[in-house]
Amino acid sequence: MTQGQHRATPWPEARARAARAGAGARAATARPPVRVPLGQALGRVLAEPLRALTDLPSFDSSAMDGWAVAGPGPWTVREESVLAGHAGAAALAAGEAVRIATGARVPAGATAVVRSEHARTEAPADPRAGTVLLHPLRAVVTGQDIRPRGQECRVGDELLPAGTVVGPAVLGLAAAAGYDEPAVLPRPRVEILVLGDELLTSGLPHDGLIRDALGPMLGPWLTALGAEVLATRRIGDDAEALYDAVTGSAAELVVTTGGTAAGPVDHVHRVLDKAGATLLVDGVKVRPGHPMLLARLDAGRHLVGLPGNPLAAVSGLLTLAAPLLAALMEEQAEAAEAPRFPVRDAVQGHPYDTRLVPVVHRDGTLVPLHYNGPAMLRGIAAADAMAVVPPGGAEPGRRLALLALPRPTETPSAQGACFT
16 A cells, blocks of 8 residues: 555545544444533533433522512511522512512512512501501512523423533533533544654754644644544654554544655555555645545544644644544534635635635635745634635635634643653
8 A cells, every 4th residue: 555556535525534434433433421520521512412400490589689579569578588599488478578689489479579679668657566568669460570490491301412512501501400410422532643753842943853843733623623632642753663553542543743755754654554554535635735644444443644744734634633523523514514705815726736725804804824835834823714725726705615723722731742
């Protein structure tokens, strides 16, 4: 299996193959759902429907600060107050009222809540005798400003279907519905193998050595795509070590950087051949990043080979790794057509291949960024997205599809570190 046996795949088809590969791996190696604390569920995918564990609200509660009243007014005011989080007051008799706070349990016998600004109190002439009376300032409707038990849902109601991505509002709903540990799909496990003897992990470039830009970058981006990054390991240009790392990895997806071309130390193709892997994509008609590849290691494991140039590697990440991971997590990454926006300036295209160009949004248009060469990160570091430029380029005003850039919400732990 040498490079060149397989013709380069058109960019849309490469993404489709990656998605199919992820779906096949998910079916072949179904992992059971996991329960995680609410604080760790953000960005995860619900493994089962979110069903209410309690009525919402779980008791009749006040929607406003004011007075709980029983029957028509005026009402005799009881001395106590009903506060949220405290035991409810004794039942109200007809003609009685009690001060109540928003969210507090409405006493039995109450027929309405009268807002503070919609009533006035009348003190007795002799404070030592008589009681305070509450007079309504507008008509009182039975049930007003009372949130009845079960108004939003009843125990067992399906609130959200399985497959829902957990965002902040889902966290709030799950908490309100009684969940401490919702069931979510397990994160796909990913291991990153950084190849190249020329890479430094610290200090300034010198003597033909360069800093490794991909090791620090790929872990957070893969985490943002939903993966559990097991490790980022530095292999160097060692074919035997690469073979051992690929065949011994416990990850569903192994991501390599560099070594996908046909140079004297480009070992990825030979290692895949030795490992009995099946090439699904061997080169993509996209710039930058055309030497990227996708291989099936076995029924449930895949390898995405990224080019060694930084922006070319980003192209490979979005082209192959992103749709594969989305399919592994049962997300429909391509369910809706990618958003399109007009480009402000002309964008030079490749004669035959798709181009991915870093862009920013400006007043409803896309502005292509400079420093978009395969080895450059200056453009992508300032970008909002990557624009998909068809073969031949795009004139000003042409609407281009966008690829969103993964947005990490937090810094991964030591799993994102580079080990030698």
